[in-house]
Amino acid sequence: MSLQQQLEALILASDEPVGIQKIRDMLDDLPSAEIREALAELESHYNTRGIRLVQAGGGWQFRTAPEHADLVRQLWSVRPPRLSRSMLETLAIIAYRQPVTRAEIEALRGVKVSSSIIGGLQERGWVRVLGRKEIPGRPHLYGTGKPFLIDFGLESLKDLPDASQLMDEDEIIAQAQQTETHAEHDAEAGEPPPSTEGEDTSATGA
Amino acid sequence: MTESAEPAQPKPETSAQEPMLQVRLDNFEGPLDVLLHLIRSQEMDIFDIPIARLTAQYLELIEAQQQLNLEVAGDYLVMASTLMQLKSRMLLPRPELDEEGEEIDPRAELVAQLLAYEQYRMLAEEIDERPRLGRDVFSRSVFPEAELVERPLPEPDLDALLLAFRNVLKRVGGEVRHHVFMETMSVREQMGVVLERLKRGGVVLEELLDKPGREPIVTTFLAILELWRQQAITVIQEGSYASISILPKEAHA
Numbered sequence: 085m086s087l088q089q090q091l092e093a094l095i096l097a098s099d100e101p102v103g104i105q106k107i108r109d110m111l112d113d114l115p116s117a118e119i120r121e122a123l124a125e126l127e128s129h130y131n132t133r134g135i136r137l138v139q140a141g142g143g144w145q146f147r148t149a150p151e152h153a154d155l156v157r158q159l160w161s162v163r164p165p166r167l168s169r170s171m172l173e174t175l176a177i178i179a180y181r182q183p184v185t186r187a188e189i190e191a192l193r194g195v196k197v198s199s200s201i202i203g204g205l206q207e208r209g210w211v212r213v214l215g216r217k218e219i220p221g222r223p224h225l226y227g228t229g230k231p232f233l234i235d236f237g238l239e240s241l242k243d244l245p246d247a248s249q250l251m252d253e254d255e256i257i258a259q260a261q262q263t264e265t266h267a268e269h270d271a272e273a274g275e276p277p278p279s280t281e282g283e284d285t286s287a288t289g290a
Numbered sequence: 291m292t293e294s295a296e297p298a299q300p301k302p303e304t305s306a307q308e309p310m311l312q313v314r315l316d317n318f319e320g321p322l323d324v325l326l327h328l329i330r331s332q333e334m335d336i337f338d339i340p341i342a343r344l345t346a347q348y349l350e351l352i353e354a355q356q357q358l359n360l361e362v363a364g365d366y367l368v369m370a371s372t373l374m375q376l377k378s379r380m381l382l383p384r385p386e387l388d389e390e391g392e393e394i395d396p397r398a399e400l401v402a403q404l405l406a407y408e409q410y411r412m413l414a415e416e417i418d419e420r421p422r423l424g425r426d427v428f429s430r431s432v433f434p435e436a437e438l439v440e441r442p443l444p445e446p447d448l449d450a451l452l453l454a455f456r457n458v459l460k461r462v463g464g465e466v467r468h469h470v471f472m473e474t475m476s477v478r479e480q481m482g483v484v485l486e487r488l489k490r491g492g493v494v495l496e497e498l499l500d501k502p503g504r505e506p507i508v509t510t511f512l513a514i515l516e517l518w519r520q521q522a523i524t525v526i527q528e529g530s531y532a533s534i535s536i537l538p539k540e541a542h543a
Contacts, residue, residue, distance in 0.1 A: 096430060136427075138427075140423075145429055146429060146430060147423065147427040147428060147429050148427050148428045148429075149427070150421040150426045150427050153421075153425070153426040153427065156428050164422075164424055164425040167418065169319050169414065170319055172414035172415070172417060172418050173319060173410055173411060173414040175414065175417065176410050176413040176414035176417055177410050179413075179417070180410070180413060192403075192406055192407060192410060193319065193320060193322065193407060193410070194320045194321050194322035194323075194365060194369065194403065194407060195319065195320030195321070195322075195362055195365045196362065196364075196365060234423060235422055235423045235424065236417060236420050236422060236423075237420055237421055237422070237423065237427070238420075244413075244417075245413065245416040245417070245420075246413065246416065
């Protein structure tokens with residue numbers, strides 16, 4: 085009875101992603117390194133199969149491979165509803181800037197954020213109230229919940245796309261002014277400002 | 291305005307000559323989204339925005355709307371006034387200086403706002419493109435339809451209820467006999483007690499008849515019958531000799 089087989093059985097039977105700690109509890113405190121190694125081997129084993137072993141929300145789960153989405157969807161008559169742009173933008177801001185108040189979200193989007201948007205995100209468990217900000221009015225502070233990580237296939241918040249490149253507003257202002265002085269300087273020298281567009285966009289193509 | 295924008299096309303490409311009338315505000319997520327569209331589609335330099343031109347285009351666009359959704363109208367109008375204020379500040383003969391004596395570009399704040407918003411707009415798209423559980427990838431689960439299948443609740447049965455009552459009485463001792471007694475416990479009061487307990491959800495009949503002594507049991511039973519008659523509760527027995535559940539009325543609906 086190999087460890088890999090035991091893991092497969094546990095993960096398949098579970099309703100939600102299974103964490104390492106839970107596996108250890110059930111396997112007599114086996115060293116986590118051993119479990120991780122077996123999981124990594126399983127993960128690569130399933131990489132070429134119709135189901136994948138993926139890490140999401142702090143645990144491991146079997147999922148159908150994304151390339152079979154259209155096929156699998158035919159099992160059900162109900163199509164998953166599309167998310168509106170306002171919902172996605174609000175979710176993105178909450179994910180990257182949590183804990184964040186509604187007013188801060190509105191400032192970033194430049195429009196009101198309706199209760200139905202926040203409510204819709206809360207209903208799915210993607211967003212939850214983390215607490216209150218100790219400023220007048222004590223507004224709610226929003227953050228993401230575990231279902232957000234699970235549903236979007238994120239191991240943790242660190243796996244959000246491009247989080248490292250995200251700039252603060254102060255940094256953006258600084259950058260804006262810096263670029264302007266460069267532009268002025270170039271204009272004085274009688275040369276057109278250097279084109280930064282076009283060439284380096286290919287890197288982000290994926 | 292022309293009804294040219296196709297609904298299937300969220301952001302119609304516009305030529306530099308007449309970019310405005312092709313655009314409809316309901317395709318946008320607010321003033322920042324509109325400004326970014328105007329800037330990017332006309333390849334303006336975002337770090338050197340031609341404020342006068344942008345303001346004119348933006349105002350034209352707002353005015354062209356037959357009706358502005360009241361919920362967002364305020365946000366669009368605030369941006370209009372911000373743009374007009376920027377336009378006038380750009381015309382000041384002497385530039386404003388910050389504490390260190392450096393020139394303040396009045397546009398810097400707006401540019402920062404636009405760039406920040408553009409980033410989140412992009413991140414939102416990236417998040418949306420990730421394989422999502424339940425949309426693109428699926429875990430082993432109960433089929434969604436299974437929850438929609440209607441499972442009609444079995445019809446209640448007065449005989450079964452009486453039988454259950456008889457069983458309970460047998461358990462606490464004594465038999466059912468005509469007996470006239472003074473009411474020390476009120477049926478009405480007990481009806482209230484039953485309803486109060488049902489507020490927390492359905493209960494099994496035995497649970498309601500858990501007080502020792504015949505009188506409380508009889509009173510509670512009468513209360514249940516009366517509530518049932520008044521259709522304030524629902525009585526369910528899943529099968530012959532199965533336990534009888536009492537549910538508040540709305541749980542049945």
